Amino acid sequence: MGFFTDTSVCIGCKACEVACKEWNGVPGSGLDLLGMSYDNTGALTANSWRHVAFIEQPRPSGHGSAPFTGTPTGGTASAASATVAAGTTGPTGTQPGLPPGSPPAAARMSVGDQDGAGVSVGDHGGATGGPVDVLGAPFAAGPAGGSAAGASNAAGRGTADAPPATGRAAGPEFLGMPGAQPPGRGTGAEGRTDFRWLMMSDVCKHCTHAACLDVCPTGSLFRTEFGTVVVQEDICNGCGYCISACPYGVIDQRRGDGRAWKCTLCYDRLGAGMTPACAQACPTESIQYGPLDELRERAAVRVATLHGRGVSEARLYGHDPNDGVGGDGAFFLLLDEPEVYGLPPDPVVTTRDLPAMWKRAGLAALAMAAATVVAFAGRSS
């Protein structure tokens, strides 16, 4: 059993996050705006078992399709806001929780590419010849642009409406919240950026070959009868090995409590024949729960439909049982490359190389023993 999360119908309502917290009694993780669009959770942590990611991109959905050729796109959603956002953290009550990112990297990424190639993050500017923010104003030239980024993070918090482009100098800093105005009003149609939001409700992947489970030295992590991966709270001693082993950066330690926590795919609900809380709460059926085979079929149909409609970016992630982790119990339909959503492009279960590792360790151990014997076999003092 598993999840299929179809991000193309996600509306970012966060019902899944809330339902998960409520049902599983997950502690609060503060209330904060991180400057990452509407994302106030930041990452999957011990206290957030579902995480809705918000990506602002200077491209219309279905960018590759004919109706959009010639549409003035490009430029950046807001390199300045991405820079600020990368450096923000909120108290999550967990460890390592939500470590800050790299601001220069974030700024580079938010510079749009026009060919829609997805991964390419070349620093060629948009239609206007340079990086522009969501309202089409060149951010670098603006008086309160990138240079002031980071300084007034607090001041910008909570301003959901972006001030008009012309008033940016005096107003609070724009952190990438959606504006009240349609794109292009401040700049005219030529200079407008046409951007899309990507939203994705992320979760533990319940890998078929789960690194966390393999490395746990206490046997606290186990595979359930539903094929999912669950931590036994009363066994975990907080060694943290699973945290470094997970190739998706999912599992996390709770501060004070010391144990590792993550999504259980609502083990208790499954046992009672119910649907996981997040899937139950999702109003758009972006999160679907069911037998994996059935979900994979449904997903393939959905991708074909989207491709037929010209959304050539649609792709599945984690659906392939032959990938580096043996396929995910929770897989996704994405509208861009995985790394755009903060997912690893080619995750591999860490224990895949383990036999080779033990072999190398054995050889090194033999070398050590031999060196000692030789050292003492010599005649001289």
Next chain:
Amino acid sequence: MRVPEAEFTSYYGRPILKPPVWKWDIAAYLFTGGLAAGSSLLAAGGQVTGRPALRRAGRVTALAAVSASAVFLIRDLGRPERFHHMLRVAKPTSPMSVGTWILTAFGPAAGVAAIAEGAGLLPRRGLLGLVGRALPPAGHAAGLVAAATAPALATYTGVLLADTAVPSWHEAYPELPVVFAGSALASGAGVGLLAAPPAEAGPARRMAVAGAALELYGAHRVETRLGLLSEPYRQGRPGRLLRAGRLLTAAGVTGAVLGRRSRAVGALSGAALLAASVVTRFGIFYGGVVSARDPRYTVVPQRERVNARRTRTDLPAD
């Protein structure tokens, strides 16, 4: 010349992996574990070849180091009082589980061997006298058991780090056990050089040379073989630590070879080798932490892998 910055995408530049929650005490554990292994090998050699100074120093150091190891290991648990849960299972897929069992075999043996060194302090008559006479052979046997498990104790830590998603640790899996084996030998030799008079220190000097060779070779490979993933080992704090380790190792081994007549030079070389082992472990440890913190080290190599696969599968179709 600097390589151009590798371009990559990540969600607001945030790390994809969770950086290790392990603190400095795990790096310290890597050192004390290696030191315990190296010095128990030194002790066994001294015991078999009749070099009492090497034997005594090695046994005492091994016990002290393995005790410190246990403290560091337990201290780093989120729930230290649940340490015994490690003994619930034996899992070859979990290097930490394997390591716990190695420690469980090594620790008591090292303990008995070290306690046996105290036999001479007991009175000759009575019950204690009996104990005093039984101790040396018991210590002998225990010393050999400890030495037999020592190479595993020193090298499993390489697998412990490599069997994670941390990019610069994982990719370095062929080298990490070599570095740690060399470092363990060198630190054991350091103990010998510090404790033994020059007349007895010959084997320690040879151990130092072998250990230094392995350590330097392994560290060099780690710093150069991994492409982008070698970068964390060359820059910043890990880079400084590993460079310092290299200098200290070189100094220590030179002193050990050239200063073979002088007690003082020998002791200084021994200290340098011990210090080298400490900084090398910390360098390797923090190099991995850096690679997990920066999404570049996760995304770029994986993206290259995906692209390579794509072009491979595309070609026949063309």
